[in-house]
Amino acid sequence: MLLVDKVVDYNDKSTKTIKYFTNSDPFMLGHFKDFPMYPAVLLVELLAQSISFSIYKN
Numbered sequence: 001m002l003l004v005d006k007v008v009d010y011n012d013k014s015t016k017t018i019k020y021f022t023n024s025d026p027f028m029l030g031h032f033k034d035f036p037m038y039p040a041v042l043l044v045e046l047l048a049q050s051i052s053f054s055i056y057k058n
Contacts (some may be wrong), residue, residue: 003046010053017050 008016021028021038028036 002049003042004049004053007053012054015050015054017046017053019046 003019004017005020006018008018010016023029023036025038027039027042
């Protein structure tokens, strides 16, 4: 499952990616009804996927 929506720029030292969050995401609906939150475990996975673009380039 790819969480990164768009890769803006990547090189050896940095990566810029975009993730679009909406309230209709299935992850947002399951936690709190009045206060939708994106799970922290998926945020960590998003960071790992973003970093992998820099590593893959080499």
